[in-house]
Amino acid sequence: MATQHSRAAARLMISPAVALLLIWMIVPLTMTIWFSFQQYNLLYPDRTGFAGWSNYVYFVTDFRFAPAIRNTLVLVLGVLAITMIGGILLALLLDQPFWGQGIVRLLVLAPFFVMPTVSALVWKNMFMNPVNGFFAHIAKAFGGQGFDFLGQAPLFSIIIMVAWQWLPFATLILLTALQSLDREQMEAAEMDGAGPLSRFVYITLPHLTRAITVVILIQTIFLLSVYAEILVTTNGGPGTASMNLPFLVYLASIVDNDVGMGAAGGVIAIILANIVAFFLMRAIGKNLDA
Amino acid sequence: MARRIPTARKTLTTAAAWTTGLVIFFPILWIVILSFKSEGDAIAPPLTMLSAPWTTEAYTTVQERSDYFKHFWNSVVISVGSTLIGLAIAIPAAWAMAFVPGRRTRDLLMWMLSTKMMPAAGVLVPMYLLFRNFGLLDTRIGLVGVLTLINLPIIVWMLYTYFREIPGEILEAARMDGATLRSEILYVLTPMAVPGIASTLLLNIILAWNEAFWTLRLTAANAAPLTAFIASYSSPEGLFYAKLSAASVMAIAPILILGWFSQKQLVRGLTFGAVK
Amino acid sequence: MGQIELSQVTKGFGDVTVIPPLDLRIEDGEFVVFVGPSGCGKSTLLRLIAGLEDTTSGRITIDGRDATDLSPAQRGLAMVFQSYALYPHMSVRKNIAFPLKMAGVPEEERARRVEAAAKVLNLTSYLDRRPGQLSGGQRQRVAIGRAIVREPKAFLFDEPLSNLDAALRMGMRLEITELHQRLKTTMIYVTHDQVEAMTMADKIVVLNAGRIEQVGSPLELYRRPRNLFVAGFIGSPKMNFVTGPEAARRDAATIGVRPEHIGISRDGGDWKGTVGVAEHLGSDTFLHVTTEHGMITVRAGGEVDAAHGDTIWLTPDPAHVHRFDAGGARL
Numbered sequence: 070m071a072t073q074h075s076r077a078a079a080r081l082m083i084s085p086a087v088a089l090l091l092i093w094m095i096v097p098l099t100m101t102i103w104f105s106f107q108q109y110n111l112l113y114p115d116r117t118g119f120a121g122w123s124n125y126v127y128f129v130t131d132f133r134f135a136p137a138i139r140n141t142l143v144l145v146l147g148v149l150a151i152t153m154i155g156g157i158l159l160a161l162l163l164d165q166p167f168w169g170q171g172i173v174r175l176l177v178l179a180p181f182f183v184m185p186t187v188s189a190l191v192w193k194n195m196f197m198n199p200v201n202g203f204f205a206h207i208a209k210a211f212g213g214q215g216f217d218f219l220g221q222a223p224l225f226s227i228i229i230m231v232a233w234q235w236l237p238f239a240t241l242i243l244l245t246a247l248q249s250l251d252r253e254q255m256e257a258a259e260m261d262g263a264g265p266l267s268r269f270v271y272i273t274l275p276h277l278t279r280a281i282t283v284v285i286l287i288q289t290i291f292l293l294s295v296y297a298e299i300l301v302t303t304n305g306g307p308g309t310a311s312m313n314l315p316f317l318v319y320l321a322s323i324v325d326n327d328v329g330m331g332a333a334g335g336v337i338a339i340i341l342a343n344i345v346a347f348f349l350m351r352a353i354g355k356n357l358d359a
Numbered sequence: 360m361a362r363r364i365p366t367a368r369k370t371l372t373t374a375a376a377w378t379t380g381l382v383i384f385f386p387i388l389w390i391v392i393l394s395f396k397s398e399g400d401a402i403a404p405p406l407t408m409l410s411a412p413w414t415t416e417a418y419t420t421v422q423e424r425s426d427y428f429k430h431f432w433n434s435v436v437i438s439v440g441s442t443l444i445g446l447a448i449a450i451p452a453a454w455a456m457a458f459v460p461g462r463r464t465r466d467l468l469m470w471m472l473s474t475k476m477m478p479a480a481g482v483l484v485p486m487y488l489l490f491r492n493f494g495l496l497d498t499r500i501g502l503v504g505v506l507t508l509i510n511l512p513i514i515v516w517m518l519y520t521y522f523r524e525i526p527g528e529i530l531e532a533a534r535m536d537g538a539t540l541r542s543e544i545l546y547v548l549t550p551m552a553v554p555g556i557a558s559t560l561l562l563n564i565i566l567a568w569n570e571a572f573w574t575l576r577l578t579a580a581n582a583a584p585l586t587a588f589i590a591s592y593s594s595p596e597g598l599f600y601a602k603l604s605a606a607s608v609m610a611i612a613p614i615l616i617l618g619w620f621s622q623k624q625l626v627r628g629l630t631f632g633a634v635k
Numbered sequence: 636m637g638q639i640e641l642s643q644v645t646k647g648f649g650d651v652t653v654i655p656p657l658d659l660r661i662e663d664g665e666f667v668v669f670v671g672p673s674g675c676g677k678s679t680l681l682r683l684i685a686g687l688e689d690t691t692s693g694r695i696t697i698d699g700r701d702a703t704d705l706s707p708a709q710r711g712l713a714m715v716f717q718s719y720a721l722y723p724h725m726s727v728r729k730n731i732a733f734p735l736k737m738a739g740v741p742e743e744e745r746a747r748r749v750e751a752a753a754k755v756l757n758l759t760s761y762l763d764r765r766p767g768q769l770s771g772g773q774r775q776r777v778a779i780g781r782a783i784v785r786e787p788k789a790f791l792f793d794e795p796l797s798n799l800d801a802a803l804r805m806g807m808r809l810e811i812t813e814l815h816q817r818l819k820t821t822m823i824y825v826t827h828d829q830v831e832a833m834t835m836a837d838k839i840v841v842l843n844a845g846r847i848e849q850v851g852s853p854l855e856l857y858r859r860p861r862n863l864f865v866a867g868f869i870g871s872p873k874m875n876f877v878t879g880p881e882a883a884r885r886d887a888a889t890i891g892v893r894p895e896h897i898g899i900s901r902d903g904g905d906w907k908g909t910v911g912v913a914e915h916l917g918s919d920t921f922l923h924v925t926t927e928h929g930m931i932t933v934r935a936g937g938e939v940d941a942a943h944g945d946t947i948w949l950t951p952d953p954a955h956v957h958r959f960d961a962g963g964a965r966l
């Protein structure tokens with residue numbers, strides 16, 4: 070349906086969006102890469118110049134780097150494990166007929182809309198606080214002791230908070246995918262003598278594969294950048310126990326004022342995210358042709 | 360073809376589903392309760408707390424002491440502003456890509472998506488310096504700009520998936536009927552696209568409202584939206600559970616309501632149309 | 636007026652040529668049907684005429700004026716789409732009035748013309764409904780209504796009946812033919828159904844892979860198909876083709892006989908065969924007969940009681956045997 074005339078108009082209509090995104094992509098990215106090779110500390114504005122790979126070397130050999138990478142991975146994998154398993158089970162449950170489906174759906178969905186700072190502070194104070202938190206009260210009611218979640222198991226605690234926020238996302242998407250499953254296919258399988266378990270393994274799970282892939286990849290993108298939750302709860306501590314890569318970049322560049330080193334960390338974060346992005350884009354791109 | 364579900368089974372499912380739902384929702388329910396208690400009661404053991412008298416004291420204190428409404432207004436301006444600007448830029452682009460697809464439309468869409476993959480931490484340094492040098496730190500306009508850019512790909516994608524569902528023959532019919540590009544958009548496309556645009560608007564307000572990296576890093580006292588305002592409770596003085604609860608409830612309530620309305624569109628928007 | 640002429644028109648999508656150079660002249664007031672198998676380029680050709688696609692090369696003139704670079708709206712043609720393409724958010728009234736509104740026709744005049752069109756198409760009581768509340772046939776009529784209010788130079792139809800069930804299709808076929816007789820406006824009608832082509836057209840254009848195989852009236856095409864393709868495409872059931880010695884005996888590579896031009900006998904004839912499937916339609920009987928020259932379909936009277944397994948003799952009517960050379964062209 071395209072004619073020369075409409076093509077020209079189309080190009081004109083697309084260009085503002087493209088121009089803006091192009092600038093948004095190129096300017097900060099080149100600046101990050103450029104700074105990462107510069108000696109640039111806001112505290113010592115006179116010491117400037119080409120730094121070679123030294124910023125990268127400093128960043129990678131920083132005593133916080135190895136724990137940050139490890140924590141980033143543990144955080145991503147931990148949250149993924151909880152939300153995927155929980156999400157599939159919940160989606161299967163909510164897909165059954167029961168009274169009040171609409172309301173339960175809303176209840177399950179709610180945490181996704183809670184801003185990260187609220188969620189983290191509420192968990193930290195009202196639930197995980199070793200003296201006045203909900204869990205401490207329960208423990209005391211049974212004659213136990215309040216557990217210092219953020220002091221003793223900081224990373225685990227953050228995983229719980231973040232998983233609480235993302236479980237609704239996984240559930241909602243898997244539920245949507247589940248509901249698009251062809252009923253006749255299920256009935257055919259039943260006629261063919263497949264029991265509930267075989268139906269799940271041979272029909273439901275393959276049908277969910279795409280949705281599962283997409284959920285994993287999108288969550289990974291967001292989970293690689295968890296920041297606010299750490300900022301308002303543990304500040305990466307105690308020590309480096311809950312430090313992840315974005316938080317380390319923030320510490321290096323904003324707190325320590327070392328622009329060059331922060332930029333080097335930024336480049337590493339970009340590379341990490343792009344490895345995931347590559348697979349995500351392939352999964353989504355396939356869908357464009359469908 | 361509906362089959363009868365045994366009532367016993369349905370009852371069991373109902374119990375299980377409601378229990379799970381309430382457990383997941385519990386933290387939110389809990390802060391709603393706490394926000395209506397006095398500070399002293401809020402730290403008491405649950406049963407004592409629940410039987411304590413109800414009060415709106417915490418809400419009054421939050422508003423009196425902390426400029427709550429200034430931050431609330433910042434959140435509104437930043438989320439609505441960035442969404443509207445984003446829509447203004449994205450609607451023509453998505454329209455063109457959906458109805459005049461070229462050989463490179465697909466690549467263009469994928470490229471736009473790829474800009475969304477850039478981790479915020481990766482460009483924190485230059486953004487911070489740019490903001491500082493241009494005097495944009497702690498301004499609403501600066502944040503509106505950044506949030507417009509980071510959400511633009513999602514807006515384009517969501518609109519694109521909606522527009523693509525409008526049959527091209529209808530637009531061709533309009534063209535045959537003598538509609539100019541302007542009247543085609545005004546009388547035919549827009550009315551058919553309004554539902555899609557509305558859901559895009561909602562989802563983006565939600566995303567922008569809850570954005571908690573740039574809003575924390577690029578603002579201080581003046582332009583701070585609710586995300587940053589709430590973060591100030593991370594180093595509290597004295598008893599503050601009721602106040603924190605009240606502030607939290609006020610910060611999440613509007614978006615929770617919007618979110619519940621837009622739950623169907625949420626799936627499509629957040630998966631870039633990969634799951635519908 | 637509505638005379639349309641295509642000269643040396645071609646169309647390619649990327650490297651794929653869909654329409655090789657093509658010439659065609661459509662006279663004012665004609666009912667022209669483009670017919671051909673799916674994917675042969677009928678829609679593309681129609682859309683080139685409509686202006687919804689740019690020609691790759693060549694010239695399109697409408698009433699003698701060069702229209703090659705005119706926008707669809709400027710060409711003054713109206714189109715009825717396969718999916719009807721009604722505006723779902725507008726009432727039937729507004730749908731029909733839309734082209735008038737775009738043309739800047741004043742309000743009262745618009746209302747008058749919509750009423751008139753609605754009356755012609757029996758839509759008067761549905762004017763305030765939305766398309767979603769109409770049946771398939773009614774939607775089809777709205778689409779036609781939207782086309783006729785503009786009083787276009789020509790109507791373009793792209794398989795307009797393919798989404799209707801058999802009974803409705805027959806009814807709409809008559810309605811469109813009647814409409815043409817009343818309006819006397821040029822109509823170009825695309826279909827893959829040769830029955831529609833035969834029953835509606837003044838002139839049929841048979842297309843195959845973007846090329847015009849033959850242009851002519853329905854009976855011309857039926858009587859003197861120019862090649863094997865047209866011979867096989869026009870007529871139902873299909874013409875029987877026989878090759879080998881039987882064809883050679885008549886100095887041809889292939890001979891073709893229509894099922895209705897074969898006589899049957901129990902006692903003797905040219906070809907001996909065994910009845911396979913016998914389809915009794917009441918008015919006719921179609922016999923599928925296995926002979927040494929292949930499967931031959933024969934149309935017999937409704938009362939013939941041939942059954943599976945019967946041996947019968949077939950004799951083609953020599954006046955109606957079509958002869959083709961090795962390249963498929965008519966001899």
Ligand SMILES: Nc1ncnc2c1ncn2[C@@H]1O[C@H](COP(=O)(O)OP(=O)(O)O)[C@@H](O)[C@H]1O
Pocket residue numbers: 070648653671672673674675676677678679680
């Ligand atoms: N926009 C397009 N891009 C590429 N190829 C196309 C396009 N439109 C049609 N074609 C190709 O052109 C040929 C003719 O299509 P069409 O005119 O729709 O056939 P018909 O209407 O006779 O079924 C087909 O092979 C089709 O694949």
Ligand SMILES: [Mg+2]
Pocket residue numbers: 677678679794
């Ligand atoms: Mg077609």
